[in-house]
Amino acid sequence: MGPAPPHPRFQRDLSPVGRGVLRGTIAPTDIQPQMVESIVPETAASGPAVRLRGVSKTYDSGVTALGPLDLDVRRGEFVSLLGPSGCGKSTALRIIAGLASPSAGTVEVSHHGAEQRGRHPIGFVFQEPTLMPWATVRDNVRLPLKLARAPATGADTRIDAALDQVGLAEFAGAYPRELSGGMKMRVSLARALVTDPDILLMDEPFAALDEITRFRLNNDLLALWRSLHKTVIFVTHSVFESVYLSERVIVMTARPGRIGAEFRITSPEPRGEEFRTSAEYAAFCREVSNALAPSYAGQAGA
C-alpha cells in the first residue's frame, strides 16, 4: 500500500485553512498550521533535522516579531537560540512545532523510523511545567500516548522508562502539586520523551528554577542528549546556559529576530561541572555576550 501514512499532525496540515473569519477570537486549540510545513521522510541520512527558509512572523497588528530566518539544524545537534525577550525565539520554536504558523517561509521537519502509534517526531517542553494538575505524574506522562490511542500494553513500559530517564520513577503516583519546581520540570521532560521524538524543542524550560536545580537539570539534560541522540533546539536568554549546553549557539537580534551571530562551542565531551568553571567556558561566554550586546542596545535599562 505504498509509503506509510504521514503522521496525524502533518496529515492535518494538509487540510485547507478555512477558519480565517474568526481568527481573532478562536481558542488556541483551533489554530491550524498552514500548509507550508512538510515532512521529509528519511532519504538522506545526513540531511538536516529541521530546515527553515525565510521564515517570518508578522502579527495582525502589523508588528513583525521574527525573521526572515534561515536555519538548518543537523540531526542529533544541540542548538541554542539565544536572544533578548521579545526577539521571537519562542515564536520560532512554536513555528517549528506547528503550534504557530509562519507568515512567510517554509518549515521542513524530517523524521525517521516507521510510523507507530504513540510515536511522535516532536517533543515540546514549555517554560512552565504545563502539567495537568488533576492527573498523577504517571497519567501526565501518559498523555501523548493516550491522545495517539497507543495500545495500553507497552505504554506502561514506556512511561516507566521515561520516568526512569528523568529520575522520577518513585513519584509516578504523586500529583503535580506535591512536587517541587524542578521535579515538575522533569515530569514535563519525561512527557516529551515518552513518544521517543526525533527532535526535542525546549522553550526556556529552566528559566524559573533556582540556580542549583537548574545546574542539575542542565547536567541531566546533557546526559540524556548524549545517550538518546535527540536533536535539541533550546531557547534561552541565559548566555551561560546556552554555552554550557550547546554545540552551537545562535545569537538572535532584537525584534524582529534574525540570526545575529553563530558560535560553535567546541569543548571536550562529556561536559561537567569542571567545564562550568574553566577558562575556556568563560572565554566562550564573553564572546557570546559581546555578540548579544547589540541586541540590547536601545533598550531602556540595558
Added chain:
Amino acid sequence: MKSPQDLVRFLLPVAVFAAGLVLWEAIVRAYGIQPYVLPSPLLVLKTLVADWPVLSQSLGVTLLTTLEGFVAAAIGGVVLALLFNQSKWLEYSLFPYAVVLQVTPVIAIAPLLLIYLQQQTAVIVCAWIVAFFPVLSNTTLGLNSVDRNLAGLFQLYGASKLQTLLFLKLPAALPYILGGLRIAGGLSLIGAVVAEIAAGSAGAGSGLAFRIAESGYRLNIPRMFAALLLLSLAGIVIYGVLALVSHLLLRRWHESALGKES
C-alpha cells in the same frame, strides 16, 4: 487537628443561636405573647413533631421538585455551555436570552408558566430557570480558562476535539462547574418555593412553601415557623452535600480544596 481556635469558631455561632432561642422564649413568656402573634421556640418544636406527617410529606414534595429542577439545571447549564464552547455562533445567538431569563424575576414568570404548563412541570421549570444560569456561566468560564500551553500540547499531539474536551477542557472546568452547582443547589430550592407559592394549590402534592402560605391564611403561625425551619434546614443540607461532593472530587489536586498546611 482541632485547635482551640477551631473550637471557638464552632462554638461561638452555636452559643449565639442558643442565646437567641432563650431570649425569644423568655420574651414570649414574660409578655404573654399569643402563639398567633409569635410562637415560642418550644411551641414551634412541638408543632413540628405534632404536624410531622403533614410537614414531612410536604418536605418530600419540595425536595423532589428541587432535585428535579437542580438536575435539569445542572445538565442544561453544562450542556449549553459545551455547545456555546463548540460554536461561537450558537453562543452569540442564545446567550442574551439566557441573561434575560436570569434577570427577569422568577416570581413574575411563575404565574405565566402556570397558565401554559401543568403545575408540576411549571414548578420544575421555575426551579430550572433560577438555577441553570450560574451553572452555565461558571462552566463557560471554566472551559475558557484552560491553560494555553496545555491546549498547545494537545494540538501538538494531534488530539481530536472530543479528546480535548474530555481530557482537557472538562477536567480544567470541573472546579468552576462545581462552584456553579453549589450556587444552583440553593437557587433551585428558591425556584421551587417561589413556584409553589405562586401555584398555591392544595391537596396531596403540596410542598412546604404551600404549607407556609396556607398556615398564614389560617393564622397557624407555629406551623408556619415549623415549615420555615424545615425549608431552612433543607437549604443547609443541600449546600453541605454539594460542598462535600465538591471537596471529595477536588481534594487531590485543586487549590480550593487543599488544607492550609500544604
